[in-house]
Amino acid sequence: MADLIETIEDGIATLILNRPENLNALSDDIRLGLLDSLYRLGHDNAIGCIILTGAGRGFCAGGDVKTMAGRSARGFEERAAGIQQSNRVSKMMHDIPKPIIGMINGVAVGAGLSMAAACDIRIASKSARFGTGFIKIGLSGDWGGTWTLTRLVGTAKARELFFTGDMIDAEEAARIGLVNKVVDDAALHDATMTMARRIASMPHIALGYTKKNLAAAETGDFATSLDMEAFNQARCSQMEDHREAVQAFKEKRKPVFTGR
Numbered sequence: 001m002a003d004l005i006e007t008i009e010d011g012i013a014t015l016i017l018n019r020p021e022n023l024n025a026l027s028d029d030i031r032l033g034l035l036d037s038l039y040r041l042g043h044d045n046a047i048g049c050i051i052l053t054g055a056g057r058g059f060c061a062g063g064d065v066k067t068m069a070g071r072s073a074r075g076f077e078e079r080a081a082g083i084q085q086s087n088r089v090s091k092m093m094h095d096i097p098k099p100i101i102g103m104i105n106g107v108a109v110g111a112g113l114s115m116a117a118a119c120d121i122r123i124a125s126k127s128a129r130f131g132t133g134f135i136k137i138g139l140s141g142d143w144g145g146t147w148t149l150t151r152l153v154g155t156a157k158a159r160e161l162f163f164t165g166d167m168i169d170a171e172e173a174a175r176i177g178l179v180n181k182v183v184d185d186a187a188l189h190d191a192t193m194t195m196a197r198r199i200a201s202m203p204h205i206a207l208g209y210t211k212k213n214l215a216a217a218e219t220g221d222f223a224t225s226l227d228m229e230a231f232n233q234a235r236c237s238q239m240e241d242h243r244e245a246v247q248a249f250k251e252k253r254k255p256v257f258t259g260r
Helices: 028-042 065-072 076-095 111-118 145-153 155-164 170-175 185-200 204-217 222-237 240-251
Strands: 004-009 012-017 049-054 058-060 100-104 107-109 121-125 129-131 181-183
Touching: 004 028, 012 028, 012 185, 028 049, 028 076, 049 058, 049 185, 058 100, 058 111, 076 111, 100 111, 100 185, 107 111, 111 129, 111 145, 121 170, 121 185, 129 170, 145 155, 170 181, 181 185, 204 222, 204 240, 222 240
Parallel strands: 012 049, 049 100, 058 107, 100 121, 107 129, 121 181
Antiparallel strands: 004 012
């Protein structure tokens, strides 16, 4: 069975980390598979939304500790290059124009937490648990977690979570802004699909430019954001989906978007 499973239904792509016996700890196949799938799906006009989740009772336990000794034995330059390659997954999640929903079905630790934080929206089951974990094995963090977590929960809370490695439950994760919504375990799939269908039904080009605007707003100044909004709004206004939405409004009917 593949370490990464990909399914597509009604314009929604689902990527499932598939090492349930290891709480979906990262393997090379998962890393490379995510790079391939995210790039391909992220530029597929038929896809409106991507869901990222894990098989079994875990979202992702981060790096596979059992294989860390072998990787750490490599030379510094080789090791750094390997981490940079892995970090490309989070960057791609940030850069591609498709909204990504993290369906957090269990533990999300280390790079698993960083991956969850790189999603645009996170919906968690009540049994989900979150932790940075890195410090407890003598590491400082990767996959962009220090950047994303700081922006999601604030400087003070991000430092507390990284310095202590403490685990928090789903309700605490929602309270501090790490996840958008917490639902019963049995309702997680349906709640995530409902959100994904709502997003995937929107004009795909406008979704992509909206995500680009929001990403720029995380680090850019107000004037830069205003300029980007102007250009991206003008681009969207030239699209068939915008014209269809205006016409549908006039005719008091639901618009039919085609992604053009």
